[in-house]
Amino acid sequence: MSAERRGSNTIAINWRGLLLLAGLAGIWELVPRVGLVDAVLLPPFTQVIGRLGSLLLSGSLWPHIGASVWRVLLGYGLALLVALPVGLYIGLREQAEKWLGPLTQLLRPLAPPAWIPLAILWFGIGNTPAVFIIFVGTVLTLLLGTIGAVRDVDKHLVQGALTLGATRTQAVFQVVLPAALPELLTMLRLGLGLAWMCVVAAEMVAVSRGLGFLILEARNTFNTTTVLAGMIAIGLLGLGMDVGLRQLQRRLLRWQAGRKAYGVLGDPRAEQGLSGLA
């Protein structure tokens, strides 16, 4: 489904990815139709897509989409605001990691639903606890990712900049951050996916709109078709946002083009070349 931008104006469709998705959708359609799986537990693909379409056309899905997107962006944005500067600070200072490392490792395994009772007690009901759960579900992963990205920067680059007269601030912003950017952008994508993964748990907390709420409500009435339609909607939104981040990644990391090992081992010509070199 992903669309990849080639050059500046053309968008290349990932036909192989589409073909795989179509194949899986075909199997999904077939399995309940021929009775291999109970259609109540797994409704056919077309039935689920039909439900998704009818929810969209009737307008009843849009408030849920709007509520979830808003919560994800807010929770994720707040997590970024905390994780990036703190991660940069810890990544540059060994002592800071010694202080904060155990705390982050202690909190990281706590699943978002575990925070629900505390979220209600601390923040009441409505959007705030939901946003908090997305925040808490993503912030530590983003923090550890930032620390790792900063730590992975080649120290010779920093030393070189300082030797050439750069101030510490210049070294951080003009050397460390650009060098950490590839890892940071990958982490941003992972964090966004994580934020969407938290949305169902977040919307268990006293909200009346959101795709997670829609899924939970449908589950209460054993409406598997709507549950799956809600899940597909979350998947599509997550995919759409990821495509946007990938475009940003490609734009910011243009200098990396042609330098990555990605695809080399899968390319027979390159493998031939490598063995020839050996």
Place this chain on the structure above:
Amino acid sequence: MRWQRIAVLILILALMLLGSCGRPSTALRIGVRTANDHVPFYISDREGFYRTEGLSVTTYLVPSNTEIVEALQRGDFQVGAVPVTTAIAAIDQGAHLRIIAMTGRGGDGLLVRQDSGIRDWADLRGKQIATIKASILDVLLRQALQENGLDPDRDVTLVYFQKLGDMISALQTGQVDASSNTEPFMTDAEQQGWGHILGYYTEQWPDHPCCVVVAREDFIREHPDELDAVLRCHVQAVERANADPNYTAAVIVEYLEAFNVPLVEASLSLDKMRVDYAFSADEIMRMARLMQAQGLLEHEPDTLPLTESSPLARVLEGR
């Protein structure tokens, strides 16, 4: 060669997955929740009623109603106990289940804080009420609000939760003004001094059905003797529960691993709730119509095969 191995592995995994779907197991498994009115199943399990009937039964305590229905539909359970609204919604969505007996009546109502100043339904206007969307607590709350002259969508704000305990926390800490809830949580709140039970939904619908016993269609059809034996145990356990509330409360505390015997016994008083086995198709249909009026069903209730009363009738005749 490597691809052939991967293909064989995928095939084996797919066959294992498909083989596990919808296949009823040979041992009889019953899924119930941790709730006051599921006590007949605890008693049957504890007192060995199933063994006496020659049945090999494992009773599973499951944390949520939907998980019981999902397990029933998969064939992991043959019999289960769920709120009547959950059973009706599942059948509406095509689940191959039938309601075959009752487990409890009443027990649901509206809880407010003692210091809230809310002493009448009219005082709820403009307030926030916690409930669980599409649950029996929600269906009966909406009915009660309407019968007390309040529009559930305009005169109050319904705040949706997923767990009873979260609603109690929200009410206790003042996040909401009232909570549609159930026993023994409501009596517990009252005994602790912070809660006040505004009313039970039995005021709007006396002796309304709460939780019911459901069974898979194929089990009803193919194993009538086993089903009758399960229902005999159920009837016996209901009678035992009603005969000795103190014993019943002790069993509930033992299985729930929560609350205490005097509290649970207080919540079992007849003006609050009662366990029962008898049911009528009419009262189930009334609940289905109520759900339909609230937009919770996709089909006309009259077209739904909701109940199967002959096994219980057979058991009662044979006594």
